Amino acid sequence: MKHSVTLDKDKCKGCTTCIKHCPTEAIRVRRGIAHITEERCIDCGNCIRVCPHKAKKAVCDDFERLKEFEYNIALPAPSLYGQFRNLTDVNQVLTAFLHIGFDHVEEVARGAELVSSLTKYEMESDPNLPKPLISSACPAAVRLICQRFPKLIPNISKVSAPFEIVAILARKEAVERTGLSPEKIGVFFITPCPAKVSAGRNPAGLEAPVVDGFFAISDIYKRLINAMKTTEEPQKLAHSGLIGVGWAHCGGESNAVFQGQHLAVDGIDNIIEVLEDLEDGLLPQIDFLELNACNQGCVGGCLTVENPYVAQTRIKQLIQHMPISMNKVSLDPGPPVYMFDDKPLEALPVNVLDEDIEVAMQKYAQIEALVETLPGLDCGSCGAPTCKTLAEDIVQGLASEDDCIFRMRERMQYLMGMGDADEYLPLPFRRRDEEAEQAEQERNES
Ligand code: SF4
Ligand code: SF4
Incomplete structure (x- = not known):
């Protein structure tokens, strides 16, 4: 399949905006740049519409x-x-x-x-x-x-x-x-x-x-x-x-x-x-x-x-x-x-975990188990659109558990001994602080 929708690598900032808007979960951001999985892309153009940096484009003719x-x-x-x-x-x-x-x-x-x-x-x-x-x-x-x-x-x-x-x-x-x-x-x-x-x-x-x-x-x-x-x-x-x-x-x-x-x-x-x-x-x-x-x-x-x-x-x-x-x-x-009777449409399975059904079942079980351990926020910071897609990518060898910022926090904590790694994370990803929330509420009310 020769797709019209493509990425202009020079313009992509790796902002992850597009991964959330792709209806087929075809996009991942890895090492600061978006990648489109060709067999998943349906050329809907959603990523072209939402990219704030005009990095997605449709290739037409000159x-x-x-x-x-x-x-x-x-x-x-x-x-x-x-x-x-x-x-x-x-x-x-x-x-x-x-x-x-x-x-x-x-x-x-x-x-x-x-x-x-x-x-x-x-x-x-x-x-x-x-x-x-x-x-x-x-x-x-x-x-x-x-x-x-x-x-x-x-x-x-x-x-x-x-x-x-x-x-x-x-x-x-x-x-x-x-x-x-x-x-x-x-x-x-x-x-x-x-x-x-x-x-x-x-x-x-x-x-x-x-x-x-x-x-x-x-x-x-x-x-x-x-x-x-x-x-x-x-x-x-x-x-x-x-x-x-x-x-x-x-x-x-x-x-x-x-x-x-x-x-x-x-x-x-x-x-x-x-x-x-x-x-x-x-x-x-x-x-x-x-x-x-x-x-x-x-x-x-x-x-x-x-x-x-x-x-x-x-x-x-x-x-x-x-x-x-x-x-x-x-x-x-x-x-x-x-009418196209001679060349009928065919199924295009994109979520095949493995050709061997037993291996596929094992991988499916691994994904389910992994999803349970991920935070379930679907924040996209890992470069995948959801925690489930990250789990699939990990099991397929395309990503690592450390790509999850929360898993990284645990790892940093471990490496730092007893210290808390929270302060090294960006604000949206730190743990809830009920005392701080209470103080802010009181400030707002006064
Ligand atoms: S929205 Fe645009 S700049 Fe951001 S990751 Fe996607 S293609 Fe790159
Ligand atoms: S064109 Fe549509 S299906 Fe293809 S990568 Fe962009 S958003 Fe996803």
Whole structure:
């Protein structure tokens, strides 16, 4: 897996802020620097959002890559439209792409409408489909399921992502239009999040990547704004309606599928909660489950520039005057060309203690015993997000008991003989002093 989310070692201060916000416990700080465990990372972008030193980043492509191809196509995500103040016509944005180096632009919203149509087909054509059908559109959510909720993999929709479907179509149509061979055509997705970059580079369900490169919305935004200022008459390039553009915010996808009871969830912590409920059989009445790792949906991706709530409101205003939909899949002779039956999703177990089950059981017992001896504060000073993860790292030989500041206190005390090592610890980690607390309370009251 080639991840988009990476660390800039020169900027990392080892502050441990990120370890607490990673939903998959993928980050450790060791010797003053953060490390991401690649197989655990789902590219959700949380660490990019919270790092106070801007040391986490999403690696996208350089604009110079356009020079590698004879004909370039931009695929803007629907969330891009929410980034512009007072936008009344998406053609203004789409035309701007033709002024910044692209030869053609194809909306991902078009792919979203096709996916909506395919998902309806999927739900109607197979009476044995496990319920609820889970959207496959958010790659961070899909990877989370493969890691932590593998029992739910059969519930994930087999329809490819909108940007992949539209990439396949756009390249095919460009070949017909220009007579160029497919490899001379560059197809670039304008992405709101790193999860889509990683998913596009390592596509689930497709034999090979169908997108040549990825530009972050935040990287391309200024170029577009400048081009929009000088564009007088926008061309009519839009090929989608409110169903496709509405996918930009949480609830847009499930409104489009509108098949029985649906639930739209945003935010990775909420997703984990809902998936736990689902695994426990607590959501039997839901037919379709839309998952968005980012708050408010794709408008909340960490590669956007606008506040997600503002962007969501803009999208809702923008779609009011759009046609309902401009794209529908023809079911004749059958649609499954965009469904990934040939390369199904697989479980990605990340907590395997040992291949040998007996050894794994022994290690599990060691971890449980070790957790009992640790303070249970989950303070993160050891560089692991919780005491339990430190215990796992110790048993796996990746950390030492001395990494725990409290265990270190005991050790220092031992080394110092009868003395108390407390005064050598930073204030938050010293023992409670009831006399001092009482004195402070009296001071405050007086
Ligand atoms: S938040 Fe993480 S990546 Fe950023 S400086 Fe702190 S330890 Fe390093
Ligand atoms: S991108 Fe998400 S999963 Fe990956 S290291 Fe950062 S917070 Fe963890």
